[in-house]
Amino acid sequence: MERLTLEKAKEINATMVTEEHLILHAANVSAAMGAMAEHFGEDREEWEAVGWLHDYDYEKYPDEHLAHTEEPLRSLGVPEADIRAIMAHGYSICTDTEPVTNMEKSLFTVDELTGIVQAAARMRPNGITDMEVKSFMKKWKDKRFAAKCNRELILQGCGMLGMDIRDVSAIVIEGMKEHAQELQLAGSAE
DSSP: OOSOOHHHHHHHHHTTOOOHHHHHHHHHHHHHHHHHHHHHTOOHHHHHHHHHHTTTTTTTOGGGTTTTTHHHHHHTTOOHHHHHHHHHTTBTTTBOOOOOSHHHHHHHHHHHHHHHHHHHHHTSTTTTTTOOHHHHHHHHHOTTTTTTSOHHHHHHHHHHHTOOHHHHHHHHHHHHHTTTTTTTOSOTTO
16 A cells, blocks of 8 residues: 555554544544644645544553554555554653654644543534634643643643644644534534
């Protein structure tokens, strides 16, 4: 496979991931990665595909996350750069693959960030559709809000990207807005 398509990523992911919330997380990260790719002038679909596939082994091996990813994906023909990006999102948590490329750094950063954006959007009548960075940042600053999402890691990722949390959040929010329906974030006003 010369290039990982979103369709192929969904196909591969579906062989391992069946839980609704994990599929939704894959969709959120995919949307965020697409927006990050646009920001860096990179291949949007490839980044979306990597985002979709990043937690490939998590459902079956939650305590050995990413230990059952590299070889299976390689045997399925997933390009090395994409496998490396997936491995790098576990940097300092469960892998020692340091994020180096913009794709790797972006995945590392948006993985947790999408969780906070999703939680914030769910509390709004119009979901993510009219969310502004300013209102998101209020939620971000409240450490009790979406407390399971690791803000330290997100900030570490922003540092790697050389970007401010506000700027990364703005890109991620816009990327997720484009997929509001699919991400179940169109709000209760529907």
